[in-house]
Amino acid sequence: MVQIVQIYHKPSYTKAPSISNVIQKETNSSKIDLQVAQPLFQSRTSSYYPHLPIHIYNQNLSSLKNRSKLILMGNGFFGDGSWGLNTKTGTSTELMKQLSCPYLGDYCDITTDKNRFSEADAVIYHMRDKIDRKKAEKNRRPHQRFVFALWESPPHTPNIKSYKKFFNWTMTYRFQSHVVASYYSSNAYIHTSSDYYRYLLKENTAKNLNLNLRKANYQLSDEMLTNKNLGTAAALISNCGGKSGRLTFIRRLQRHMDVKIYGRCGNQCPENVDCREFIGKRYYFFLSFENSLCTDYTTEKFFSVLEHPIVPIVYGRTDYSTFIPSSGFINVNKFSNFTALAQYLKKVRYDKEKYLSYFSWKKDYVWGVSQLFTPICDVCLRLHLDSTPNVIDDMDAWWNANTCQAPKLWRW
Structure with a gap:
C-alpha cells in the first residue's frame, strides 16, 4: 500500500x-x-x-x-x-x-x-x-x-x-x-x-x-500588565566586555530612564526561576543588545525573549525585520540620542494600545520546532x-x- x-x-x-x-x-x-x-x-x-x-x-x-x-x-x-x-x-x-x-x-x-x-x-x-x-x-x-x-x-x-x-x-x-x-x-x-x-x-x-x-501569549491581560511593576526596561548580560560597548550604552541610557541589569554584570535573578521569564513578566522592555556589531550577528539575546510577554529593544548590525515584523521590536538605531529613545519608551509603556500592538504578530506562530x-x-x-x-x-x-x-x- x-x-x-x-x-x-x-x-x-x-x-x-x-x-x-x-x-x-x-x-x-x-x-x-x-x-x-x-x-x-x-x-x-x-x-x-x-x-x-x-x-x-x-x-x-x-x-x-x-x-x-x-x-x-x-x-x-x-x-x-x-x-x-x-x-x-x-x-x-x-x-x-x-x-x-x-x-x-x-x-x-x-x-x-x-x-x-x-x-x-x-x-x-x-x-x-x-x-x-x-x-x-x-x-x-x-x-x-x-x-x-x-x-x-x-x-x-x-x-x-x-x-x-x-x-x-x-x-x-x-x-x-x-x-x-x-x-x-x-x-x-x-x-x-x-x-x-x-x-x-x-x-x-x-x-x-x-x-x-507552544503558543506565545499575544494578548496581555490587565493582570499581566499590572505585574510589570519592577521597572521599565531590563537587560540580561553575562559578558561584561564586548566590542559593541553595550554596557556603556546602557549606563548612559540609565541617566534618562530606569534600566535594570541582571546577570554577571548586574543583579542576580531570584533563585530557581528562569531569568528571562522573570524579566518578561516584571518589565516592559528587554534590551536585546549584542556584544558585537557584525553583519547578521543575532543571538539568543533576541530570539530567547520572543516567546515571553516583553518587547525587545534591539542593538545590532542586522535587519531584524528578516526575523519578525518591524512592528514587533524597537530598534535603537532609529533614534538620534538617548533622550529621544527614553522618551519614546516611556510613552509606549503608558500607552496600553500601542504597547500591546507589539505582540500582535505572534498570533499565528508556534514555538518549539x-x-x-x-x-x-x-x-x-x-x-x-x-x-x-x-x-x-x-x-x-x-x-x-x-x-x-x-x-x-x-x-x-
Missing part, C-alpha cells in the same frame, strides 16, 4: 517557482520511492517569518535521492566530541529526531567516528575547536564537502587566514551562508499556515514525534540537492572583511 503525502510550497521571495512535492511512502518498507521532480537546487526564502533560506522549510523534498548521505562531525563543539548527540548507539532516525527532522532519517546518518572519514559526504568543522588539517587534507575525497561551522562573531574567532581553498560550504548565522545556522533555531517559531507546520503535524500523527509546540543544531538537517538536504562544485578561495576574507562596526556614538 502506498500513501501519498502532498506538500505545496508557496512562491519564495526570490521569485522561485512554486513546486508541488510528492513523497511516496511504502508503509511496509523502510525505503521511500521518490519521484525526482526538480533536482536542481534553488535557495529560497519563506513567505512567512523568518525570511531565511532554511532548506527544511522551503526545499523540494521530492528531489531527495534514495542513497543515504553520511555527515561526519570533524571535531568537537567547544570540546564536546559528540556535539550533544547520541551518535554511538543512536540510529540515523533517532539522530535526525534529536535534530528535529526525523523525516530525514532514511536520507542521512551522522557520525563522530573519525575512522569513517573516507565514507563521509560532508565533514563539519567547528572553528572554535582544533582541526587536524594534515589528516583532513591527506584523506579528503573529491566528492566531500568540508563545512565551515561557526556561531561566534568575527572578534571571537581564531585566526583563519591559512584556510584558503579548504572549505566548500559555510554553516553560520550569516544570511549568505550555504546553510544558515542562526540562533533562531534554538528558539524557532513557524507560522501555523506554513507548509512546514502542516507537514510536522502529519509526521507527528504518523510517527508520534512528541512535539512540544527545532534546536541549535537543526541546521545540520539543512546540510543533509543540500547534500542531496546541490551537486554544484564549490571551493571557497579565501575563508578569512569572506568572514572578516568589512563585517563589523564600531559602537554607535550618540549625543547625551
Whole structure:
C-alpha cells in the first residue's frame, strides 16, 4: 500500500517557482520511492517569518535521492566530541529526531567516528575547536564537502587566514551562508499556515514525534500588565566586555530612564526561576543588545525573549525585520540620542494600545520546532540537492572583511 503525502510550497521571495512535492511512502518498507521532480537546487526564502533560506522549510523534498548521505562531525563543539548527540548507539532516525527532522532519517546518518572519514559526504568543522588539517587534507575525497561551522562573531574567532581553498560550504548565522545556522533555531517559531507546520503535524500523527509546540501569549491581560511593576526596561548580560560597548550604552541610557541589569554584570535573578521569564513578566522592555556589531550577528539575546510577554529593544548590525515584523521590536538605531529613545519608551509603556500592538504578530506562530543544531538537517538536504562544485578561495576574507562596526556614538 502506498500513501501519498502532498506538500505545496508557496512562491519564495526570490521569485522561485512554486513546486508541488510528492513523497511516496511504502508503509511496509523502510525505503521511500521518490519521484525526482526538480533536482536542481534553488535557495529560497519563506513567505512567512523568518525570511531565511532554511532548506527544511522551503526545499523540494521530492528531489531527495534514495542513497543515504553520511555527515561526519570533524571535531568537537567547544570540546564536546559528540556535539550533544547520541551518535554511538543512536540510529540515523533517532539522530535526525534529536535534530528535529526525523523525516530525514532514511536520507542521512551522522557520525563522530573519525575512522569513517573516507565514507563521509560532508565533514563539519567547528572553528572554535582544533582541526587536524594534515589528516583532513591527506584523506579528503573529491566528492566531500568540508563545512565551515561557526556561531561566534568575527572578534571571537581564531585566526583563519591559512584556510584558503579548504572549505566548500559555510554553516553560520550569516544570511549568505550555504546553510544558515542562526540562533533562531534554538528558539524557532513557524507560522501555523506554513507548509512546514502542516507537514510536522502529519509526521507527528504518523510517527508520534512528541512535539512540544507552544503558543506565545499575544494578548496581555490587565493582570499581566499590572505585574510589570519592577521597572521599565531590563537587560540580561553575562559578558561584561564586548566590542559593541553595550554596557556603556546602557549606563548612559540609565541617566534618562530606569534600566535594570541582571546577570554577571548586574543583579542576580531570584533563585530557581528562569531569568528571562522573570524579566518578561516584571518589565516592559528587554534590551536585546549584542556584544558585537557584525553583519547578521543575532543571538539568543533576541530570539530567547520572543516567546515571553516583553518587547525587545534591539542593538545590532542586522535587519531584524528578516526575523519578525518591524512592528514587533524597537530598534535603537532609529533614534538620534538617548533622550529621544527614553522618551519614546516611556510613552509606549503608558500607552496600553500601542504597547500591546507589539505582540500582535505572534498570533499565528508556534514555538518549539527545532534546536541549535537543526541546521545540520539543512546540510543533509543540500547534500542531496546541490551537486554544484564549490571551493571557497579565501575563508578569512569572506568572514572578516568589512563585517563589523564600531559602537554607535550618540549625543547625551
